[in-house]
Amino acid sequence: MQKIYKIKNVLISVYDKSNIIEFAKKLTQNDVSLFSTGGTSKKLRMSGIKVTELSDLVNFPEIMNGRIKTLHPKIYAGILGNSNIDSKLFYGQDIIFFDMVVVNFYPFQKMLTNKNFKIEKMLEYIDIGGPSIIRAAIKNYNNIVTIVHPSDYNTILKYIDKSNITLNTRLNLAIKALTYISNYDKVILKYFKSLNENNIIKNKNFPELLHTYYVKKQQLIYGENQHQKSCLYVRHPILRGSISSSFQAQGKTLSFNNILDADTALECVKEFKEPTCVIVKHGNPCSVSTEESIFQAYQSAYEADSISAFGGVIAFNNPIDINIANMIIENRFVEVIVTLPYDSSVERVMNQKPNVKILIIKNLYSKWRELNFKYVSGGILLQESDRKTININQWKLVSTKSPNKQEMIDIIFAWKIVKFVKSNAIIYVKNCKTIAIGAGQMSRIDATILANIKAKNRNQDVNGAILASDAFLPFSDNVHEAAKLGISCIIQPGGSIRDQEVIDTANKYNIAMIFTTIRHFRH
Numbered sequence: 059m060q061k062i063y064k065i066k067n068v069l070i071s072v073y074d075k076s077n078i079i080e081f082a083k084k085l086t087q088n089d090v091s092l093f094s095t096g097g098t099s100k101k102l103r104m105s106g107i108k109v110t111e112l113s114d115l116v117n118f119p120e121i122m123n124g125r126i127k128t129l130h131p132k133i134y135a136g137i138l139g140n141s142n143i144d145s146k147l148f149y150g151q152d153i154i155f156f157d158m159v160v161v162n163f164y165p166f167q168k169m170l171t172n173k174n175f176k177i178e179k180m181l182e183y184i185d186i187g188g189p190s191i192i193r194a195a196i197k198n199y200n201n202i203v204t205i206v207h208p209s210d211y212n213t214i215l216k217y218i219d220k221s222n223i224t225l226n227t228r229l230n231l232a233i234k235a236l237t238y239i240s241n242y243d244k245v246i247l248k249y250f251k252s253l254n255e256n257n258i259i260k261n262k263n264f265p266e267l268l269h270t271y272y273v274k275k276q277q278l279i280y281g282e283n284q285h286q287k288s289c290l291y292v293r294h295p296i297l298r299g300s301i302s303s304s305f306q307a308q309g310k311t312l313s314f315n316n317i318l319d320a321d322t323a324l325e326c327v328k329e330f331k332e333p334t335c336v337i338v339k340h341g342n343p344c345s346v347s348t349e350e351s352i353f354q355a356y357q358s359a360y361e362a363d364s365i366s367a368f369g370g371v372i373a374f375n376n377p378i379d380i381n382i383a384n385m386i387i388e389n390r391f392v393e394v395i396v397t398l399p400y401d402s403s404v405e406r407v408m409n410q411k412p413n414v415k416i417l418i419i420k421n422l423y424s425k426w427r428e429l430n431f432k433y434v435s436g437g438i439l440l441q442e443s444d445r446k447t448i449n450i451n452q453w454k455l456v457s458t459k460s461p462n463k464q465e466m467i468d469i470i471f472a473w474k475i476v477k478f479v480k481s482n483a484i485i486y487v488k489n490c491k492t493i494a495i496g497a498g499q500m501s502r503i504d505a506t507i508l509a510n511i512k513a514k515n516r517n518q519d520v521n522g523a524i525l526a527s528d529a530f531l532p533f534s535d536n537v538h539e540a541a542k543l544g545i546s547c548i549i550q551p552g553g554s555i556r557d558q559e560v561i562d563t564a565n566k567y568n569i570a571m572i573f574t575t576i577r578h579f580r581h
């Protein structure tokens with residue numbers, strides 16, 4: 059036979075007071091005694107409902123602006139205890155054993171929409187007493203009914219006069235309550251994680267425990283290789299102007315490598331305000347060019363290294379135009395295009411090559427400073443992203459010869475690119491166009507020799523070009539190699555113990571040399 063539960067004492071503490079008057083009235087009509095926190099008591103009393111204030115019950119006032127209202131052993135004994143068993147234990151201590159708790163929490167999620175709320179204000183909306191009451195009641199669901207949704211008031215009233223709130227009903231209400239607490243905590247957790255990330259960025263305060271919050275965006279066709287499964291997760295809140303927030307307008311399913319390359323291409327092209335095109339293969343820019351128009355930039359970047367551009371990932375900092383579209387559909391093998399939204403006429407042309415993957419970026423110049431994660435077996439490395447912008451005032455002219463106006467423009471152009479090329483990186487630039495890139499070599503001299511080979515093989519005119527090196531030139535050998543092709547200016551961080559020897563060699567060849575004092579390794 060089902061045990062009969064008579065509801066006698068009810069604790070009510072609700073932030074959302076909708077329908078509470080009607081509910082409380084019906085309870086009192088069924089000989090139920092009510093016990094409430096300050097605001098709830100006031101509301102009930104104003105409607106003529108008899109209620110005992112919990113602070114009177116425990117003989118302790120609500121303090122600290124409501125931070126402490128119900129956190130009292132007498133209240134928790136009344137929630138966690140069983141009147142049949144524990145009455146003797148608390149003999150003479152005026153413990154009221156509650157048969158039902160009706161609670162809803164401070165509206166933390168709703169307050170999040172209030173962008174002006176500072177952290178201190180948000181913290182005040184973390185409900186402490188409410189979830190504690192509910193958690194205690196859930197633990198004692200054998201003896202207590204737990205209500206967290208006004209929509210359950212009527213359900214419970216149907217049973218209350220018959221005193222047949224079954225164990226199963228209480229269990230289901232406890233599950234609802236636990237879900238409510240858990241969702242509430244998830245929202246707070248998300249908020250705290252966002253603070254965590256901001257703190258890391260602002261204070262370089264790397265936490266003991268690292269929580270990250272990434273949401274699955276899409277399944278990828280495969281990982282780095284076909285036998286590896288893969289998908290893309292994106293940070294929350296979404297980073298605007300990034301590859302993660304891009305929208306795929308057409309083309310086959312993206313792969314892991316497509317996204318990596320598109321990210322490098324996009325981040326690199328974002329460095330430039332003038333029409334610029336960046337072509338990337340295997341994580342490295344193969345060519346970059348800035349021109350008067352985006353079409354010219356594309357043509358010039360393509361010509362700079364048309365061999366490497368085959369099957370490349372191309373990013374533009376302007377919408378692609380009809381000329382680019384025609385050129386691509388006629389005779390170019392392109393894997394991915396990253397562009398700002400383009401015209402419908404361009405769309406119609408690109409639709410003729412439906413396999414080309416096109417990613418649309420709505421906003422290029424996001425102000426975010428991001429964190430950079432790299433995975434190692436069993437751990438992750440965390441660092442600030444290399445967002446160091448150029449500050450010419452920190453640069454030092456160390457050679458006898460000074461760069462001329464065009465060389466100055468070219469070294470700034472090159473220095474923006476070099477941080478996107480894997481180390482050791484040497485790049486040659488002339489007239490705002492890369493003419494050879496030596497990437498990812500284990501020795502710097504090999505990177506320089508590679509750049510020389512590429513420049514020669516592609517019939518580039520290196521005479522009067524500039525050389526940018528992502529880290530210091532450790533020996534003068536690089537200068538000798540560069541001089542062979544007529545390099546007229548070198549930009550590098552400086553900082554080698556052989557700096558003077560390197561400078562002397564530059565002077566010997568009448569090469570201008572600038573030290574940036576900033577290094578841009580990329581691994």
Ligand SMILES: NC(=O)c1ncn([C@@H]2O[C@H](COP(=O)(O)O)[C@@H](O)[C@H]2O)c1NC=O
Pocket residue numbers: 071072073074094095096097098099124125126127128129161162163164184185186187188189
């Ligand atoms: N601090 C406490 O001891 C405490 N006990 C209950 N509350 C919350 O206070 C609210 C009701 O307060 P009032 O009845 O004063 O309007 C409810 O949302 C309840 O979850 C508390 N507030 C915050 O934690």
